[in-house]
Amino acid sequence: MSAQALKGHLDGMLLAALEDGPRHGYAVMEILRAGSDGRFDLPTGTIYPALRRLERAGHVRAQWSEEGGRRRRVYELTPSGRRTLDDERHAWQEFSSAVTALLGPHRRPVTS
Amino acid sequence: MSAQALKGHLDGMLLAALEDGPRHGYAVMEILRAGSDGRFDLPTGTIYPALRRLERAGHVRAQWSEEGGRRRRVYELTPSGRRTLDDERHAWQEFSSAVTALLGPHRRPVTS
DNA sequence: TCACTACATGTAGCTTTACTACTCATACCG
DNA sequence: CGGTATGAGTAGTAAAGCTACATGTAGTGA
Incomplete structure (x- = not known):
């Protein structure tokens, strides 16, 4: 995973x-790690400041x-947090489908 | 689209x-804009430095x-660029499926 | 002719945000 | 008693996209 890949997607x-x-923070950390099959094994220096930011x-x-x-x-979601989560979900849909479209599948040259 | 969402995904x-x-750069800019239905309407200050970076x-x-x-x-891809593109495609698959899994669909409380 | 838009490239400085590298503390297990 | 898991945090750094600019040509409409 690239160093910058997470930027802007962590909050959601x-x-x-x-x-x-x-x-609590540590549990959130575990959720991210487990829910991503170990791909998002984030350091505490990432997660705790991020939660403070959300606060x-x-x-x-x-x-x-x-x-x-x-x-x-x-930590507990506020109504504003729930709205933001909805927004983030929508934004992620838009974003990921755009990237997927642009990245596209690899079209290998026809080898007939 | 969040300000930071693109970080680490533009190169691919x-x-x-x-x-x-x-x-050429301007054409690349158009491809991103058209291929994303206008969502990635990137300023020249983003695209030109990024191409220089890849160079x-x-x-x-x-x-x-x-x-x-x-x-x-x-601009033209080098063999290294092609390999990197493959890597980026793979990384994007991993990344996006992890985010999608964690973001999850909105499970509304059962309203039986 | 004049103004405006599209085409085309670029830079300096800013901002945001995740990461590195630490510190501190308790509980548990061998 | 030492190591690992749990638990929280901070200071400083680096990366990279964005803002706001500068520069120039070509075409189009009034």
């Missing part, structure tokens, strides 16, 4: 990981929780 | 636009041509 995936209920943007709400001596920051 | 599309024969990387070869008082820089 983070929001999607929170869609089915509140999750600042008002798309998620965060809350500290202590459970079994384990300090966790649990 | 540029190479693909050159696959069927040499093209420096050895993926395309460039040549000036004068035709009807029109000064054009014509």
Whole structure:
């Protein structure tokens, strides 16, 4: 995976990981890793700042929780986050179909 | 389309636009615009530097041509460029299927 | 003739965003 | 007691597309 491939597509995936209920950062990380067959094995330096960004943007709400001596920051979608997720899904559809069309299948020269 | 969405995916599309024969920058720009139904209407400040980058990387070869008082820089794929295009196609498959899986379809709550 | 648009190429500086490389802390397992 | 998994974070860097410009020719309509 190219170093820049993720740019602009991470937020949507983070929001999607929170869609089915509140999750803490580490769990979101796992969801991305498992849900991509290990392809998105993102460093903590990517995921935590990204979640902070979403918080600042008002798309998620965060809350500290202590459970079994384990300090966790649990994130939850806001209504704005749900709307944004819808938008991101739509944008991804548009974007990916355009790239797929342009990249096209490899047309090998006819070898009749 | 998000400002960063293209990051890391442009090179492949540029190479693909050159696959069927040499093209000059402006023509490549048109191919991207037309082939994406107007979604990738990229500014010249994006396309020309990107082509230079591919040239420096050895993926395309460039040549000036004068035709009807029109000064054009014509780009052509190198063997390395063709290999890279194959790689980019493969990477795009991997990437887009992973994103699609994670973004997922919107599962609305059952409304029985 | 004049203005506007399409064609054609380019650069300098900005911005965004993911990554690298760290720090800190607890729980668990051998 | 040492290593790994869990859990959160920051500072600084690099990549790459975008904005806003400059430059020039050709064609078209008023």
